[in-house]
Amino acid sequence: GAVVSQHPSRVICKSGTSVKIECRSLDFQATTMFWYRQFPKQSLMLMATSNEGSKATYEQGVEKDKFLINHASLTLSTLTVTSAHPEDSSFYICSARWLAGSDEQFFGPGTRLTVL
Amino acid sequence: QQQVKQSPQSLIVQKGGISIINCAYENTAFDYFPWYQQFPGKGPALLIAIRPDVSEKKEGRFTISFNKSAKQFSLHIMDSQPGDSATYFCAASPGSGAGSYQLTFGKGTKLSVIP
Numbered sequence: 001g002a003v004v005s006q007h008p009s010r011v012i013c014k015s016g017t018s019v020k021i022e023c024r025s026l027d028f029q030a031t032t033m034f035w036y037r038q039f040p041k042q043s044l045m046l047m048a049t050s051n052e053g054s055k056a057t058y059e060q061g062v063e064k065d066k067f068l069i070n071h072a073s074l075t076l077s078t079l080t081v082t083s084a085h086p087e088d089s090s091f092y093i094c095s096a097r098w099l100a101g102s103d104e105q106f107f108g109p110g111t112r113l114t115v116l
Numbered sequence: 117q118q119q120v121k122q123s124p125q126s127l128i129v130q131k132g133g134i135s136i137i138n139c140a141y142e143n144t145a146f147d148y149f150p151w152y153q154q155f156p157g158k159g160p161a162l163l164i165a166i167r168p169d170v171s172e173k174k175e176g177r178f179t180i181s182f183n184k185s186a187k188q189f190s191l192h193i194m195d196s197q198p199g200d201s202a203t204y205f206c207a208a209s210p211g212s213g214a215g216s217y218q219l220t221f222g223k224g225t226k227l228s229v230i231p
Contacts, residue, residue: 006159032217043205043221044160093159097217103148103209105219107159 002098003027006108013084014116021079021111023094029074030096034105035067038091050077084115120208122222129229135193137225139206142187146208150219151180151191154203163204164191196229203227 003026013019023033032051036044048069050056056069066088068080077096081088091112095105121140129135139149147168152160166173166180166189173180179192193200206222 004159034218043223044219046218046220049218091157095159095219103217104150104162104165105217107152107161110157110159112157 002104002106004030004094004096004106004108006092006094006111008111009109010112010114012114012116015085016083018080018082019084019113021081021092021094021113023077023079023096023108025075025096025098025106028096028098030077030098031074032097033071033077034095034097035069035077035079036093036095038093038110040091044093047079081113084113086115089113089115120206120220120222122206122225124225125223126226127228129196129227131196131198131229131231133196133229135196135200135227135229136190137204137206137227138188138190139208139222140186140188141208141220143208143210143220144187145210146220148209149180149182149189150207151178152205152207152221154205154224160205193227196227198229198231201227201229 005024007022035047038044047062048056048058050071052071058064071077093110095107150165151163153163154160164175164178168184177194182189203224203226205224207219209219
């Protein structure tokens with residue numbers, strides 16, 4: 001149980017285009033989902049916290065108009081990178097808190113974004 | 117986000133040996149301390165986690181030691197195997213209140229277990 005999937009696993013796009021990444025909790029309802037970015041050989045940096053049915057909360061320095069997050073249901077959150085540029089190339093990982101009141105987070109397999 | 121300091125940055129251990137990774141935190145509001153294992157190109161996987169009300173937790177070959185007064189916690193991997201070679205991250209989060217459940221990660225430790 002407690003499986004989180006991401007789609008796509010890998011995407012290559014041209015500079016200026018938008019890319020949507022989906023994060024799904026497959027066998028549980030996630031009240032909260034988190035989006036992280038990880039550059040090569042670095043740690044995970046929290047980008048935003050997403051609660052179902054409400055606006056995402058972004059960390060300092062993360063542009064909310066560039067990284068659009070939608071959490072329309074208890075099993076799906078999406079991250080859209082708008083007008084992507086080469087510096088947005090990174091590994092994007094989502095996680096889901098699997099039970100209200102639980103600390104445990106389960107992570108997706110990540111999405112490798114490469115912007116040419 | 118409050119910082120979580122992790123050391124060493126890299127670690128080489130012989131097969132069968134004990135791998136020890138240390139973390140220290142500053143925020144006394146943290147009350148959940150998980151360790152994650154990450155292989156290249158994959159998402160992190162939860163290994164083991166501890167709360168401040170216990171000083172040690174063991175699951176198989178993995179043990180967390182927790183020192184609340186020193187604000188430090190460590191991961192011990194007993195009988196290390198080549199398959200344990202991965203990057204390990206410690207993390208911490210507060211319980212309820214502002215920033216609740218948001219994980220702050222250490223910088224990671226790349227473990228290599230040599231035969």
